[in-house]
Amino acid sequence: MLQIHLIVGSVMGTATELANTLSQHLETAGFTCVPNHEYAQGDLERHQDAVTLICTSNTGMGDLPANIAALEQELHNAPPPIYGRHYAIINLGDSSYPSFAESGKRLDELFQDLGARPVADMLIIDALEDSDPSVPANEWLDKVFIPALTHLNNADA
Numbered sequence: 001m002l003q004i005h006l007i008v009g010s011v012m013g014t015a016t017e018l019a020n021t022l023s024q025h026l027e028t029a030g031f032t033c034v035p036n037h038e039y040a041q042g043d044l045e046r047h048q049d050a051v052t053l054i055c056t057s058n059t060g061m062g063d064l065p066a067n068i069a070a071l072e073q074e075l076h077n078a079p080p081p082i083y084g085r086h087y088a089i090i091n092l093g094d095s096s097y098p099s100f101a102e103s104g105k106r107l108d109e110l111f112q113d114l115g116a117r118p119v120a121d122m123l124i125i126d127a128l129e130d131s132d133p134s135v136p137a138n139e140w141l142d143k144v145f146i147p148a149l150t151h152l153n154n155a156d157a
């Protein structure tokens with residue numbers, strides 16, 4: 001069964017709380033989920049056999065939270081070998097900011113530039129529209145992410 005390396009970026013706890021919900025949901029669906037709340041250089045390589053799921057908020061002016069900033073630095077400065085790696089991104093922002101969801105979109109570009117393969121289109125959650133991010137996230141898990149993982153799992157079997 002596939003393992004999911006769940007990398008979390010959060011300032012005030014919304015993305016952290018959502019990641020806990022995601023983790024429970026994925027475990028219930030039969031996947032092993034390894035949450036990472038403080039990304040350190042090399043973590044992508046340490047979980048090279050896992051699917052990478054990023055759940056991050058935006059802060060500053062389109063910046064990543066401090067607990068995930070090392071991931072963007074690594075992708076820029078010392079790119080890890082993630083060619084072919086399956087990944088997906090849940091991007092929490094607020095459309096009242098001009099830099100709406102920009103940091104998650106930057107991560108997506110960096111992953112694709114290095115040859116990683118999205119298993120699903122990025123889920124963008126706008127705090128202005130969704131007061132409870134677990135609603136769109138659970139729907140995305142059930143309709144998009146879990147079916148894609150199941151497909152991968154069957155292909156690997």
Ligand SMILES: Cc1cc2nc3c(=O)[nH]c(=O)nc-3n(C[C@H](O)[C@H](O)[C@H](O)COP(=O)(O)O)c2cc1C
Pocket residue numbers: 009010011012013014015016057058059060061062063065092093094095097099100101102127
């Ligand atoms: C100081 C501050 C700066 C923010 N900057 C952005 C931003 O540049 N772009 C964006 O889309 N959302 C921005 N947001 C909105 C947050 O990303 C959004 O509220 C998110 O749900 C917060 O998640 P967290 O509690 O996990 O940090 C900002 C929020 C705060 C408080």
